[in-house]
């Protein structure tokens with residue numbers, strides 16, 4: 276069966292895709308993890324060996340990886356029905372479902388009235404049902420994968436979002452929230468903070484900088500923001516390979532990052548205004564605070580927006596809960612990929628001491644990936660639904676002046 280899909284907004288398709296991700300089987304997830312790992316190994320080979328050996332090793336590994344991926348594929352029975360056991364949902368998944376389920380059903384009826392989400396009484400799970408004339412059946416892995424890739428193709432396009440104007444408008448909302456909630460921050464301090472487009476070099480050595488949000492330049496006034504509408508193939512490939520963004524999701528992922536990354540960078544700007552100096556090599560103390568505050572900061576800014584502004588940024592229900600779930604899932608992905616018992620211990624030492632007990636400067640286990648994992652994890656473990664708790668934490672991090 277081939278699915279025909281009628282048009283829907285990019286927000287609707289993004290939400291539907293995140294929902295359908297919940298139906299992915301463990302085996303499928305395993306396979307995708309392995310493919311990601313293999314890609315990273317091939318990249319390492321490219322970095323480590325000279326041109327002469329590179330080709331030989333690459334070919335050998337590629338052959339081996341293809342075999343391995345084929346073996347894993349064999350274990351997946353494409354005729355198996357996909358399902359999601361809603362009773363096993365975690366808190367973030369539950370919030371997402373409660374806030375989005377109606378919109379998701381509407382989107383499905385809009386794009387293809389033959390597809391519906393059904394609660395399967397016998398199995399006590401959710402299934403995706405398709406109608407074929409008068410007959411109905413639940414969709415299997417093959418059809419599921421086909422549906423996902425049709426939907427991903429629809430949102431894999433440049434120009435769906437104007438990232439820079441979203442970033443600028445959202446920054447105004449952050450400033451409004453701070454002036455209302457934190458009297459120790461003055462208008463004069465935050466007024467000059469601005470968004471600059473991260474133009475980047477789009478070269479191999481610069482990919483990390485080209486893809487990241489950053490802050491601190493211009494006396495703590497500048498927040499630099501990547502613009503995926505200008506990414507070349509190298510940057511897009513890097514998004515799939517090392518930033519673990521799924522195929523087709525780069526443009527929506529950065530739409531989300533505008534809202535979840537800029538609050539983190541804004542905290543760095545305030546740290547700079549308040550002269551919170553941190554001489555540790557990876558700025559472990561200031562990064563701890565910006566990270567622990569980041570996701571909650573985003574959440575409470577948007578929950579405090581007036582209706583009109585809120586709908587301008589988020590035209591359908593449930594996107595906020597989707598973003599938080601996405602941050603949680605990304606933490607799990609990074610944990611599986613970059614953490615081990617040792618990193619776990621470093622992480623616990625770091626958060627138990629509220630950022631002050633950080634890894635040794637020359638610890639060989641600490642690199643960009645492991646430190647990113649630690650920051651990402653504290654942003655979700657330190658997430659506060661309660662605005663009072665968040666505001667107290669914000670005061671605690673930024674009201675004091677420290678010099679280390």
Ligand SMILES: [Zn+2]
Pocket residue numbers: 539543562565
């Ligand atoms: Zn940071």
